Amino acid sequence: MAGYLRASFLALTLALFMLPFFKSSLACPNTVTYWGQHDNAGSLKDICKTNNYEYVNIAYLKNYAGGSPTLDISYHCRDCSYIGAEIEYCQENGIKVLLSLGDPGSGTGTNASQLAQYLWNNFLGGESSDRPLGNAILDGIVFEDFNPGTVLKFDELAKELKNYSTTDKNVYLAAFPPCHEGDYNLDSVIDTGLLDYVWVKFYDDACCEYANNNAGILLNSWFRWTSRTGINLLFMGVPESEKHASSGYIPPQVLINQVLPVIKSSLKYGGVLVWHNFSSDSYTPQIKDYTCKNVENILTWLGTAI
Template sequence: MLNMAVFTLPLLILTSLLVSLCNGAGIATYWGQNTGEGTLATACATGNYKFINIGFLNVFGNGQTPQLNLAGHCSPNIAGSCSRFGNDIASCQSSGIKVLLSLGGAAGTYSLSSPSDAQQVATFLWNTFLGGTSNSRPFGNAVLDGIDFDIEAGTGANYDVLARALQGHSTSQRKVYLSAAPQCPFPDAHLGTAINTGVFDFVWVQFYNNPKAACQYNGNTNQLLASWRKWSTVNAGQVFLGIPAATRAANNGFIPPQVLISQVLPTIKSSPKYGGVMLWFRFFDTTYSNAIKSSV
């Protein structure tokens, strides 16, 4: 008689890996920072993306009036100017694409002065962009799927409180997805504490614009893969490889598509936490996602 216990552990490992790959493998990108990238609906209609982060809410916290910066796509300070994107968001979601609002970015004024401040920001985000109610909802009746943390300024103080407060709005009927976009030096100075809470569903690590940190592609994959191995251990649902969509999209860290396909993806896809690739950003993604989507 066969000893079924011999097959149990390998089978469980294989099943876990397959579930991870089937549920998570996809491409994420950022939209909202260049009017030349077209509409959100057009981006989703490509069929290339599984996640789109709308960037950015780059003013918030510390008593400030929160402000969107969508780089000319609309004028958030003018009532109703951005409401047309509500239909785009709904169109994307009907195709199974998760749409999140990204906080922070490289240019902005934001910080969380206290746990109470973080709670207030969480309430604002819930009522203005998620499942709550407000007289001022920039995207109309659209309900975004979650919030992305792209925190690149100030300190990391109280972002763990913000993340937990947002997670607290999840229900069995509607989950609030949380993602983070840390820099590749490990652990991230701004988001390390927040990520350690374990409440983030997706972490798309920025393996670019960090040439001195020895954690991105520099002509060979050694440093990149060594850094990936560290990030693949974080307490989060899935980890994505964040890279520029073109040489002009970042100062450094660009990986030619064929190098990604042949030298990077075969290794990182073996991680149970592998979720896919994040491309910065939609405006520059004229060919890259097409080139890699069948391999991701």
Template sequence: MAFHLRQACFLLLVALLSQHLTSGLAAANGRGDIGVYWGRNKYEGTLREACDTGLYNTVMISFLSAFGHGKYTLDLSDHSESEYDIGIDIKHCQSKGILVLLSIGGQGGEYWLPSSKSAADLADYLWTAFLGGGRAGVRLPFGDAAVDGVDFFIDQGATEHYDEVAKRLKDYTKYSRVGRAMVLAATTRCGFPDQRLEKALDTGLFDRVHVKLFGEDRKCMSTPRESWEKWAAAYPRSKVFVVVVASPDTAAAPAGYLPPRDLYYRVLQFVMRRRNYGGIVIWNRYFDKKTHFSSAL
């Protein structure tokens, strides 16, 4: 009897210690994943350097800034390294467990999808050129490196056909030769909903939703927590991220900068409790390198 009592007490102690350790790990990782946009300034350093900082779990290469009219342009802001070298860096980042996505769209690009055919063409191009599909006659900008997925950063133009791109890309997953699921992300404006991406998001195919708490929507940004929670409630099956600008410099964003302390007390301490909270995404690597914003988090 005494043996069984001691055994029961031991098992209870193990359970309590396990619960304590699990709670501690959850608290330590409460900020979630940290992502960053890379490719917007030639002085930000290489992709490899960004990954070697140990600061980021995800990197968005930005941007494929022209598509939809038979022309595709990868705009990496005059980075001196070749696209082939970036491909080597992509594989280096992935070897460290860092997710690498290609961000399409952006600000000031030449992109739109005037038809279902243009949507199909874009999906096919992304699959063959960047996602490991491969096809004779299609140039592979990053060599034999394949990104892990696509981020829809649609900040201009018409709203149609992005849902068709998402569906077609997900259909390709079963043919993937890279041995991992394709990740789809959408970077939205602060205000809910974002008409440019609403139909695409309603497909339910997006793994991640990145909500920008900066930009030009000053009314929305005056209540950043409430704005983010609308997105989290609307897409409970997606991981929803807080996207913040790393500098008060207006060259980074016209408005919406929150210092790390304000970000925590106004937003993070509340939204981290949501089941589908994913983490934080930094705009962008160049400004983060200057201000050490992600380190302060």
């Protein structure tokens, strides 16, 4: 009897010790989506009200390399200052809202320091008389896979933007590269190690996507990415349906059963980006429902043991 009680005590002690670890490491997956380029996506507030996402990227800011920067979310607004209130709604509900840099245009007159100052004053924590999204302070900037065609260097821009971070407010930086490695636009900024998130486009590329009911090529590519230096958190980018990618669509049950259990073993695993996920879509809820229930079951068992 004494031996049984001693073993039970040790088991309960171990469970108590491991509970914080399970809570942090098995948390429901963080999910990312884009907003601004589709007329049937609903409002930004609609997207955030679903509670399906932890990050929403506003797409896109264009012509920022020496031209006249343009916020291209024309499906939703011309005067977009009212969206500031919707951004703040999202942030109040724990969702980070970032600005995605689209086609920079062909200008050559903007250097990294000037562009960082413009982004800070017009979208982040600075001040300007002409803030396109009102007084809302966005959480950060996303670097995209567009050919700059300019002398603008994203690695220098990342360093300039991070200089605006403070202990009270971090400027979050992310990139959305294609899954084939060696992208000359984004490699340098990834290599800085300054990016908080790298969400990789694991579709539209036969070299590194799910195909022919086989996840082998996809998973091999994932682990090549996790072995890269400079990456803090890595997200798997997938399309929500076959119509949103020319190839590489992963049915949600395949992602849940064959892919997520494998990629979650990486210490760099951050979550899933779904392109283009709308408020009426069921793809992300299926992912979160499955994984979150597994987490709840483990925590319930630990809590009962304790």
